[in-house]
Amino acid sequence: KNQVEQSPQSLIILEGKNCTLQCNYTVSPFSNLRWYKQDTGRGPVSLTIMTFSENTKSNGRYTATLDADTKQSSLHITASQLSDSASYICVVSVRGSSYKLIFGSGTRLLVRP
Amino acid sequence: GAVVSQHPSRVICKSGTSVKIECRSLDFQATTMFWYRQFPKQSLMLMATSNEGSKATYEQGVEKDKFLINHASLTLSTLTVTSAHPEDSSFYICSAGDEGNSPLHFGNGTRLTVT
Numbered sequence: 001k002n003q004v005e006q007s008p009q010s011l012i013i014l015e016g017k018n019c020t021l022q023c024n025y026t027v028s029p030f031s032n033l034r035w036y037k038q039d040t041g042r043g044p045v046s047l048t049i050m051t052f053s054e055n056t057k058s059n060g061r062y063t064a065t066l067d068a069d070t071k072q073s074s075l076h077i078t079a080s081q082l083s084d085s086a087s088y089i090c091v092v093s094v095r096g097s098s099y100k101l102i103f104g105s106g107t108r109l110l111v112r113p
Numbered sequence: 114g115a116v117v118s119q120h121p122s123r124v125i126c127k128s129g130t131s132v133k134i135e136c137r138s139l140d141f142q143a144t145t146m147f148w149y150r151q152f153p154k155q156s157l158m159l160m161a162t163s164n165e166g167s168k169a170t171y172e173q174g175v176e177k178d179k180f181l182i183n184h185a186s187l188t189l190s191t192l193t194v195t196s197a198h199p200e201d202s203s204f205y206i207c208s209a210g211d212e213g214n215s216p217l218h219f220g221n222g223t224r225l226t227v228t
Contacts (some may be wrong), residue, residue, distance in 0.1 A: 036219075043119070043206050043219035044157070089156060101217070103156045 002027045004077075004092050004104035010109045017080055021107045023073040023090035031095035035064050035075045038087045038106070047075070080111045116140060117209050119220025126197055127228055134192045134223045136207030142187035143209035147217070148180075151204040163190040197227040 004025045013019050025033070032051045036044035040100055048057045048064040050073070058066050061078045090104040116139040128133050136146055144165045149157040161182055162170040169182035179201075181193040190209075194201055204224055210217035 034217075041204070041222065043117075043208075043221045043223065045218075045219070067214045101159070103158075108154070 002092075002094065002102045004090055004102045006088075006090050006104040006107050008107060010108040010110070012112060013080055015080060015082055015111050015113050017082060018076065018078050019109065021075045021077075021088050021090075021109070023075070023104055025070075025071050025073070025090070025092045025102070025104075027094060027102050028090040029095040030068065030071075031093040033064075033066055034075050034091045034093070034101075035062070036089045036091060037074075038089055040086070044089055071098070077109075082111050082113060085109060085111045117218045119207050121223060122221060122225045123225045123226075125176065125228060128198055129196055131193055131195045132197055132225060134188045134194075134205055134207075134225075136192070136209070136220050138188045138209045138218075141209075143190075144187060145210045146184060146190040146207055146209045148182065148190075148192050149208065151205045151206060151222075157206060160192075165190075167224055194225065196224070199227045201225065202227045 007022045011034050034049045035045055035047040038044040047062050050057050050066045052068050064077045066073045087106040087108050089106045092102045094100040118137045118139055120135045125130055127131045146163040148160045150160050151157050159172050160175045163182045163184040165184045165187055171177045179195055184190040204222050206222040208219045
């Protein structure tokens with residue numbers, strides 16, 4: 001069964017601190033893995049997308065890693081800001097069907113001053 | 114960059130009425146668009162895949178007669194919630210994307226409240 005599991009479910013950190021969010025998947029065949037940021041009451045916004053051959057990708061203070069062997073990904077946020085408070089969703093795409101996406105349940109991050 | 118526009122952002126309607134939500138791709142053509150539903154503190158759940166010029170493909174458990182989808186052009190898909198009930202109150206999000214590994218682009222969602 002294709003599944004994407006994220007941890008932790010929620011996280012509270014102080015402004016300026018770093019944090020790492022985890023994503024484990026059992027999707028096969030694998031096409032790519034995406035991290036999205038979703039602010040409350042808004043649609044998700046793409047942060048990174050990685051294919052099988054990519055093991056790291058950065059977007060500003062966001063750095064995603066992918067280990068296709070262990071089927072794990074992480075999203076590292078550096079020097080957190082209050083505006084980083086949001087849900088972060090890991091999404092895995094099934095190969096052969098560009099738009100078949102398996103969504104994780106997300107990690108809700110709260111950055112406090 | 115590519116943008117998907119969704120309208121309205123919020124709508125409140127009375128039970129029994131119908132509500133139409135629009136999803137537009139602003140600077141690219143989308144032969145396929147997607148409609149999702151999201152409950153509080155949960156992730157997105159795919160409701161249906163909207164195909165330009167043909168019938169939508171609905172996920173299991175989604176009533177096609179209740180959630181009418183029309184994809185009349187390469188830039189517009191609409192979702193109509195017919196005879197809405199309070200349990201239909203939710204956050205509805207559309208998405209569209211280019212081919213291949215391009216990230217899907219999401220609309221900003223529509224908060225539907227049925228009273």
